[in-house]
Amino acid sequence: MFKQITIIGFGLIGSSVARAVIEHKQAESIVCVDTDEEICNKVLAMGLADDATTDPSLGVAGSDLVILCCPVGAMEHVASRIAGHLENGCIVSDVGSVKGSVIKVLQPRLPSYVHLVPAHPISGAEKTGPESGFAELFNNRWCILTPLPHTELSALEKVTKLWESFGSMVEIMDPEHHDLILGLTSHLPHLIAYSVVGTATNLEDDIKSEVIKFSAGGFRDFTRLASSDPVMWRDVFLNNKDAVLEVLQRFTEDLTSLQKAIRKGDGEYLYQQFSDTREIRPAIVDAGQADYLDPES
């Protein structure tokens, strides 16, 4: 479907995109761009790309699709480096977990003769690096596209078909709306998990070893979220600040109410809250949404 796809940033997601492109024969060739020369060599050795370079401006030459799989915080720099070297009519996409701020840095830097189609595949795993990727990572998962008002329909369709070929279900959304929804379903849970695990990390050593030993009570789920890539998540929180602070505020209010009820011994309030939250679960099981961080290690 594509002549040449350049993937910039060959971590878990980038390498999984490459594997899926190969598996589903979506491009004649793949170019790897990564700041780390060792990763470039590894990617070539693994046969995940036909060419590899640490220079993004060289890497995008001749490509009709460029996918930015680098951390959200690196997108501005990458956009500036590739802008003058993109082919006429080239599609530029990404896989960033935040869409508003990514569009804000990409759009003004890219020339008007390329098509920007921002994307966010809702899938991941706790492992990082090109050796952790796998072609099935996007299968049966959502991929949200947040096109701009002037995005050409043909470019949107091509990106849609690419993700559908990976087995993803594609949804079109407004970027601000995406950032609010994901702020709640993904960014807030990660922030809280980082915080709970951080609390445990700061404990005295003897208690910490027992927390590890008896971690099955819910804490273990949190450590899984809290072992995600720190650079990626730093960038998510810096770039989705408004939505995250907004949902965090709502969460803190709700937690304070529960805290107050515990302090006052208000069993009726606790029972009511714990009953209400139960109702959302069957809908989620019905929706068949597998865990973000599958496969479990």
Next chain:
Amino acid sequence: MFKQITIIGFGLIGSSVARAVIEHKQAESIVCVDTDEEICNKVLAMGLADDATTDPSLGVAGSDLVILCCPVGAMEHVASRIAGHLENGCIVSDVGSVKGSVIKVLQPRLPSYVHLVPAHPISGAEKTGPESGFAELFNNRWCILTPLPHTELSALEKVTKLWESFGSMVEIMDPEHHDLILGLTSHLPHLIAYSVVGTATNLEDDIKSEVIKFSAGGFRDFTRLASSDPVMWRDVFLNNKDAVLEVLQRFTEDLTSLQKAIRKGDGEYLYQQFSDTREIRPAIVDAGQADYLDPES
């Protein structure tokens, strides 16, 4: 090993204890006590007990082991009901998630000629009711015993052997210490999960439906915790108030630091925190602690 075991409260845990007792031939007979007559009939029909009654004072007659599997908040009432009807030398145990407050209500109510051996098997599932139980629930999981200073060693040994026959790893612990550790590894994560899911439940309907749709980003893990039994968890928080409020306070401080860093755009702080929390995960994977709420539905 036991002549007759009475299980009071035939929900997920109680019925799983019964199944494990049968599977591993740990008693000649089992008596079911449950306030719900329908459950009593169901339990008899399923062959999980030889006798069943809604009256705890009748149910404990002739038993050499009584296990309280009712919610923590019901223990005081049950203890008062059974106290005068327990056999001389009978062992009384429980499966409550909180140990300090359970001991506080059980100990003064039980006659001195019975042996109190409080227990907490760290295992569960999101389903409730006697039909959801299974004999393997305790296999390869920890069971924490919190004996009192005067608990007879022979009684402690018998309860230890019972749980070991179920495949559990038994650990002896001080009740207050148990409540602090579990406050962090189990009670706090559940409280937070209830809170996050509560926040989502209070959203406008259109956003809520999208939260369900795109729940794979971490939120889904939280809904699993937040669909646990509301009565059980109400009682946990009411009865482990001090430890929960203590770890909640530490958590809130840590979360506030992260919030402040996001607001100020302090990427260095975020990166450092997210890197530190990563270190605890491999230790937990090594410890082989399966999820509390397995099996996934």
